[in-house]
Amino acid sequence: MFSFISIKFINPYRKDFYMNFNKDKVPKNIGIILDGNRRFAKRLMLKPWKGHEWGHKKVEKLLNWCKELGIKEITLYVFSIENFNRPKKEFNYLMNLFKEAFTKLKSEKEKIKDYRINFIGRLKMFPKGVQRVMYELMEDTKNHKRLIVNFAMAYGGRAEIIDTTRRIASLVKSGKLNVNKINENIFEKNLYLKGQPDLIIRTSEQRLSGFLLWQSAYSEIMFLPNKLWPEFTKRDLLKCITNYNNSERRFGR
Numbered sequence: 001m002f003s004f005i006s007i008k009f010i011n012p013y014r015k016d017f018y019m020n021f022n023k024d025k026v027p028k029n030i031g032i033i034l035d036g037n038r039r040f041a042k043r044l045m046l047k048p049w050k051g052h053e054w055g056h057k058k059v060e061k062l063l064n065w066c067k068e069l070g071i072k073e074i075t076l077y078v079f080s081i082e083n084f085n086r087p088k089k090e091f092n093y094l095m096n097l098f099k100e101a102f103t104k105l106k107s108e109k110e111k112i113k114d115y116r117i118n119f120i121g122r123l124k125m126f127p128k129g130v131q132r133v134m135y136e137l138m139e140d141t142k143n144h145k146r147l148i149v150n151f152a153m154a155y156g157g158r159a160e161i162i163d164t165t166r167r168i169a170s171l172v173k174s175g176k177l178n179v180n181k182i183n184e185n186i187f188e189k190n191l192y193l194k195g196q197p198d199l200i201i202r203t204s205e206q207r208l209s210g211f212l213l214w215q216s217a218y219s220e221i222m223f224l225p226n227k228l229w230p231e232f233t234k235r236d237l238l239k240c241i242t243n244y245n246n247s248e249r250r251f252g253r
Helices: 038-044 048-070 090-108 128-141 158-174 184-189 236-246
Strands: 027-032 073-080 115-120 147-155 199-203 219-222
Touching: 048 073, 073 115, 073 236, 090 128, 128 158, 147 158, 158 184, 158 199, 158 236, 199 236, 219 236
Parallel strands: 027 073, 027 199, 073 147, 115 147, 199 219
Antiparallel strands: none
């Protein structure tokens, strides 16, 4: 794990950058922890929750960059279980923002034709209206293939492991699974998220905050402690991928 502070990067805006950029080593599966929206708003002397609007707009740009680069799956840590403890005014604002944003996305048939959208987490914690549009988006896009977009909502890595354990225990109790057959493959099949990110990016801080605790075992992790999520640029994404390209992934070997 490392931060950008002490690393020298290739400038992605050099004319020869794309000639040197190894497209075959672009990570196919990435995760991003979207952090710093409220601090960004405070810098602009706005109400803290207004930063989430800027963060939402940056997600739209991010998905376009992922398509351009050939990334196949992205998981975005949007809203944790702990975030339900936010002040009531901010919480209500966020619920309205989620509902409006997902409803708008659902109506943009041309935009979402390339996206298979999933929501992972304890979705029943959300208001019914937000839940409804989430499930509708998943149903409408289930057969799309170009880019899988997983929104981690009411998510926590420990909660995911607990819920997976409960699911497996239920299978054992019902006689559908022999306890002696439980292994890593069985466990992975019962997680919220089956894939394993090649690369995880965290803005604003230098910790995972419970994001994909099981799946991130062999992920390359890039921290951008001095970059708030609304400030994240395509250049930052290319920097992360350039570092990923230069890493040697041994998977414990």
